[in-house]
Amino acid sequence: MSYDVAIVGAGPAGMSAAIRLREFGASVVVIDEQPSPGGQIFRGIERNASSPVFPALGKDYQKGQALAAAFRVSGAEYLPSTQVWQIEDGWNLYLTAEGKAQRIAARAVLLANGAQERPVPFAGWTLPGVMTVGAAQILLKSGGMLPEGKVWIAGAGPLPLLYATQLLNLGGRIAGFLDTSTPPRLSALRRLPGAWRDFGGLLKGLRWLRGIKRSGIIVRGFSDLRAEGNEHLEHLTWEMEGKRHRVEADVLLVHEGVVPRIHETLALGCAHHWNDEQGYLAAKVDRWGESSRKSLFVAGDASGIGGWLAATISGEIAALGIAGRLGISSETDRLRKRAHLDRRRKRALALRPFLDAMYPPPRNRLPDDVIACRCEEVTAGAIRAAARNSPADPSAVKAATRCGMGPCQGRQCGYTVQALLAEVHGLPVSEVRFFHIRPPLKPVTLGEIASLEKADRAT
Amino acid sequence: MSADVLIIGGGLHGLSAALQAARRGAAVQLVERHFLGRHASGATAAGVRTLGRDGAELPLSLEAARDWHDMEGLVGDDCGFVACGQLQVAEDELSLTKIEMRIKRLQAMGHFHEQMVGPDEIRSLLPGISAHCLGGAWVSSDGSADPHRTIRAFRDAAIRAGVDIIEECLVTALTRSATGWRAETSRGVFEAEIVVNAAGAWADHVSHLAGDPLQHEIRTSMMVVTERSASRIKPVVGSFGKKLSLKQTSQGTFLIGGGSQGKLAADRQSATVDVVALAASMQAAVRVFPELEGVRIVRTWVGMEAMTSDHRPVIGFSQQVEGLIHVFGFSGHGFQLVPSVGRVVADLICQGHTNHDLDAFCVSRVSIERVAA
Amino acid sequence: MFKSVREQLGKRSDMIVLVNGVETPAWDGETVASVLLRVPGAGRRSPVSGTPRLPYCQMGVCFECLAIVDGIASTQGCLVPVRPGMRIESQRGPREISR
Numbered sequence: 001m002s003y004d005v006a007i008v009g010a011g012p013a014g015m016s017a018a019i020r021l022r023e024f025g026a027s028v029v030v031i032d033e034q035p036s037p038g039g040q041i042f043r044g045i046e047r048n049a050s051s052p053v054f055p056a057l058g059k060d061y062q063k064g065q066a067l068a069a070a071f072r073v074s075g076a077e078y079l080p081s082t083q084v085w086q087i088e089d090g091w092n093l094y095l096t097a098e099g100k101a102q103r104i105a106a107r108a109v110l111l112a113n114g115a116q117e118r119p120v121p122f123a124g125w126t127l128p129g130v131m132t133v134g135a136a137q138i139l140l141k142s143g144g145m146l147p148e149g150k151v152w153i154a155g156a157g158p159l160p161l162l163y164a165t166q167l168l169n170l171g172g173r174i175a176g177f178l179d180t181s182t183p184p185r186l187s188a189l190r191r192l193p194g195a196w197r198d199f200g201g202l203l204k205g206l207r208w209l210r211g212i213k214r215s216g217i218i219v220r221g222f223s224d225l226r227a228e229g230n231e232h233l234e235h236l237t238w239e240m241e242g243k244r245h246r247v248e249a250d251v252l253l254v255h256e257g258v259v260p261r262i263h264e265t266l267a268l269g270c271a272h273h274w275n276d277e278q279g280y281l282a283a284k285v286d287r288w289g290e291s292s293r294k295s296l297f298v299a300g301d302a303s304g305i306g307g308w309l310a311a312t313i314s315g316e317i318a319a320l321g322i323a324g325r326l327g328i329s330s331e332t333d334r335l336r337k338r339a340h341l342d343r344r345r346k347r348a349l350a351l352r353p354f355l356d357a358m359y360p361p362p363r364n365r366l367p368d369d370v371i372a373c374r375c376e377e378v379t380a381g382a383i384r385a386a387a388r389n390s391p392a393d394p395s396a397v398k399a400a401t402r403c404g405m406g407p408c409q410g411r412q413c414g415y416t417v418q419a420l421l422a423e424v425h426g427l428p429v430s431e432v433r434f435f436h437i438r439p440p441l442k443p444v445t446l447g448e449i450a451s452l453e454k455a456d457r458a459t
Numbered sequence: 460m461s462a463d464v465l466i467i468g469g470g471l472h473g474l475s476a477a478l479q480a481a482r483r484g485a486a487v488q489l490v491e492r493h494f495l496g497r498h499a500s501g502a503t504a505a506g507v508r509t510l511g512r513d514g515a516e517l518p519l520s521l522e523a524a525r526d527w528h529d530m531e532g533l534v535g536d537d538c539g540f541v542a543c544g545q546l547q548v549a550e551d552e553l554s555l556t557k558i559e560m561r562i563k564r565l566q567a568m569g570h571f572h573e574q575m576v577g578p579d580e581i582r583s584l585l586p587g588i589s590a591h592c593l594g595g596a597w598v599s600s601d602g603s604a605d606p607h608r609t610i611r612a613f614r615d616a617a618i619r620a621g622v623d624i625i626e627e628c629l630v631t632a633l634t635r636s637a638t639g640w641r642a643e644t645s646r647g648v649f650e651a652e653i654v655v656n657a658a659g660a661w662a663d664h665v666s667h668l669a670g671d672p673l674q675h676e677i678r679t680s681m682m683v684v685t686e687r688s689a690s691r692i693k694p695v696v697g698s699f700g701k702k703l704s705l706k707q708t709s710q711g712t713f714l715i716g717g718g719s720q721g722k723l724a725a726d727r728q729s730a731t732v733d734v735v736a737l738a739a740s741m742q743a744a745v746r747v748f749p750e751l752e753g754v755r756i757v758r759t760w761v762g763m764e765a766m767t768s769d770h771r772p773v774i775g776f777s778q779q780v781e782g783l784i785h786v787f788g789f790s791g792h793g794f795q796l797v798p799s800v801g802r803v804v805a806d807l808i809c810q811g812h813t814n815h816d817l818d819a820f821c822v823s824r825v826s827i828e829r830v831a832a
Numbered sequence: 833m834f835k836s837v838r839e840q841l842g843k844r845s846d847m848i849v850l851v852n853g854v855e856t857p858a859w860d861g862e863t864v865a866s867v868l869l870r871v872p873g874a875g876r877r878s879p880v881s882g883t884p885r886l887p888y889c890q891m892g893v894c895f896e897c898l899a900i901v902d903g904i905a906s907t908q909g910c911l912v913p914v915r916p917g918m919r920i921e922s923q924r925g926p927r928e929i930s931r
Contacts, residue, residue: 033892033911034911035911035912035913040891044861047860047861048861051837051838051861052837052838052841053837081911081912086732086734088734094734099904116889116891116893117889117891126878126883126885126888128875128884128885128886129833129886130888131886131887131888131889131890132888132889132890134889134890134891135887135888135889135890135891138890138891138910139834139862139866139869139890142861142862142863142866142890142913143836143859143860143861143862143863143866144836144837144838144859144861144862145834145835145836145837145859145862145866145869145870146834146835146836146837146840147833147834148833148834148835149833170837171840231884232884232886250833251833261893374888374894374896375880375895376880377878377880377881390494390495390626391493391494391626391627393493393494395494395497396494396495396497399496399501399607399610400607400611402710405684405757405758406757406895407686407755407757407895407898407906408893408894408895409757409758411893411894412893412894438731438732438758438759438760439732439734439759440756440757440758440759442892443686443755443756443757443895443906444755444756445752445753445754445755445756446685446715446741446744446745446751446752446753446754446755446756447741447745447752447753449734449737449738449741449756450738450741450742450744450745450752451738452734452735452738587929587930686879686906686926686927687879687880687926687927688926688927688928688929689925689926689927689928689929690926691929711879711926750929750930751929753904753905753929753930754927754929755906
């Protein structure tokens with residue numbers, strides 16, 4: 001099959017880009033891992049309207065309904081539950097769904113594959129009972145699942161506060177919130193300069209905070225959080241004022257912000273920039289969302305974290321950029337202006353600089369005994385030892401330790417290895433590369449790849 | 460910085476030569492452009508194979524086989540070597556006949572390491588093998604090693620022997636004077652009496668720098684590694700005449716290669732995976748082991764290595780320039796030869812000659828003048 | 833560890849799935865990974881150390897939710913919605929081959 005545009009990801013950016021490109025009459029295919037449209041932010045949006053959790057998920061979530069509905073009728077071909085495991089020049093995309101592989105061709109590709117939560121290793125983070133806040137929120141959106149027992153949240157950023165509010169609204173309880181943000185803390189939100197531009201957003205933040213205080217305790221200024229237990233989480237301990245504190249816990253939800261998904265753009269050799277404040281890599285894009293590679297576009301959080309509203313607008317902008325690149329429209333500048341896309345995006349991003357400054361990624365030293373690579377169970381100490389014996393290159397550490405060789409393909413340990421190499425070699429993190437990313441982008445079976453050869457011969 | 464010998468290339472052959480020469484008292488420096496084992500040595504499936512060796516390579520291969528069974532003695536670590544055996548299966552009658560003929564030829568020459576095995580034996584060696592496999596050749600003392608562990612072991616042994624290893628060091632110029640070599644690098648100037656070109660896929664470049672222009676192709680063999688799986692396959696398995704080599708590592712992952720080629724970048728500095736070629740390779744694997752069909756591939760990569768037209772390495776002194784030794788062009792099967800070739804190169808460095816017959820590996824085969832003529 | 837809001841409201845489950853052979857109620861919209869979190873001992877075990885693991889990210893990037901779903905090993909449970917009668921088995925340690 002051949003299309004004008006292949007869009008990877010059916011979240012806010014991918015859906016809005018598909019809708020706009022269909023208005024130009026372009027043939028569009030949208031490929032997504034999930035069984036239904038919405039991305040992580042609007043997960044389950046089509047099904048949840050009749051669910052008892054719907055009101056608790058909030059107004060922002062409910063806005064996804066109209067977008068998903070418009071996407072459904074846009075005429076874009078939609079391939080749900082489908083993984084993209086290789087993208088080649090030209091462009092060819094190799095997909096797999098229900099155990100069957102196929103290849104499709106497109107004149108332009110838009111990567112709108114969003115973000116993932118920043119992996120932040122700590123002692124005991126592989127223990128059952130420990131998961132991310134985003135994961136818990138997805139459980140809420142996809143099956144109406146609430147955590148039971150003594151539920152702790154540790155981390156920083158808007159998401160833990162939002163999720164805590166949703167949980168409390170549904171009658172859930174939170175035993176405590178371990179606030180990892182460094183001063184200026186949550187309370188300092190009020191004092192941030194320039195916040196007048198989105199005062200509503202700030203007030204929301206403060207409301208979340210009050211709700212948590214009513215349910216449980218808030219702990220600040222601690223260090224060395226450890227999740228402990230035999231076979232599953234039983235206790236949390238932390239260091240504070242020279243003393244180790246210990247509480248019982250059944251569930252620990254952690255969150256330290258989100259980072260763009262970069263495996264695809266890294267594998268394609270796109271130029272990336274290092275966001276030092278937030279400690280992540282993102283593909284460099286021009287004002288139309290085009291990467292350093294011609295007719296390969298990136299939109300939404302995948303090109304830098306901006307949230308869902310900015311993502312829908314950047315999806316529209318990328319759609320215009322693609323229409324221009326493919327010669328489908330010659331009026332893209334005028335259309336961009338007429339739809340006030342730049343002004344709308346600026347407004348959608350108003351709070352972002354303050355959030356970024358408020359919630360920097362944790363930069364505390366990782367203890368040697370903490371597992372950095374969940375798949376291959378490689379500790380920070382083993383990575384440091386390998387780093388001392390090699391140049392500051394993650395490939396060398398990978399070869400020496402197996403770190404990053406497991407099924408997650410470095411998605412959980414990449415930044416940790418980078419940071420440890422920087423630490424050992426006394427370099428800024430920005431000067432250490434990420435892992436080399438090679439196909440397949442997702443684990444694919446021998447049989448799936450083998451079947452492509454037959455298909456090729458048949459044609 | 461001055462030494463007796465400057466080895467260019469921190470792959471296993473460079474490291475092995477460095478180790479052996481240093482143990483014989485030479486002052487050795489080794490420079491590596493990236494990090495040790497960055498290319499072919501780190502990308503190899505690390506098969507330790509005398510099976511099916513080219514006749515000219517066989518003496519070096521049999522000598523190396525003895526080393527592999529005592530790597531502890533050679534480098535202080537077993538390098539993850541396991542004598543799990545290597546099996547070459549015949550998928551059709553013609554392949555079976557050719558294997559039989561080869562084994563007869565070997566026996567006539569007095570070599571009895573390869574044995575013919577029948578269909579029942581291959582099924583007892585490999586319970587999951589496809590019913591269409593008719594038999595094959597078996598070398599029980601062959602096996603496989605862990606490439607990264609091997610690199611570390613040779614590096615550590617070389618350092619203990621006094622070798623000075625400099626990584627992230629790119630050679631930019633080589634000049635020869637009456638007293639020896641002067642190498643300009645990204646990390647300063649090095650001087651040495653002898654230069655060893657062990658630069659793998661970049662050996663042609665180094666040969667040009669040294670004033671002895673040689674040419675070779677670049678092999679871009681693709682490798683596939685799967686998720687960890689329950690232990691099932693013990694020996695290393697190949698298929699006669701087919702691009703398939705498969706083993707299960709001690710971690711339980713399946714490592715599948717066999718020579719399917721990736722795409723070499725136009726500047727010959729990098730290579731990428733070719734999915735269509737990989738599909739053919741996976742089909743070969745599933746044909747021989749149908750039960751692997753559902754196993755998931757976690758990573759693929761491409762190893763870059765110098766390849767000669769007759770697939771034999773280049774080992775020996777330059778015929779154009781004094782004090783220059785070439786050791787490259789192993790064409791995808793140099794891993795097993797590392798210990799013995801290191802000794803040969805040390806012979807050349809320390810004595811100026813070796814008792815091994817190197818005629819089949821002579822440099823003139825790849826000299827540009829010769830190729831042009 | 834997790835419970836459906838609807839179960840708490842006394843609503844009946846939407847379907848039955850088999851978890852390691854045991855009939856288990858499940859809810860529309862939930863994924864295999866969600867079921868693994870609700871059924872004690874249903875998670876995978878690390879093929880490296882054998883230690884127990886449960887789904888961590890729910891968004892396809894951690895691979896802690898691998899399970900055998902309708903006979904297919906190493907299925908990413910967080911990407912697969914439950915279906916009535918679905919067979920979910922724990923993947924303990926390295927995967928078996930030939931399935």
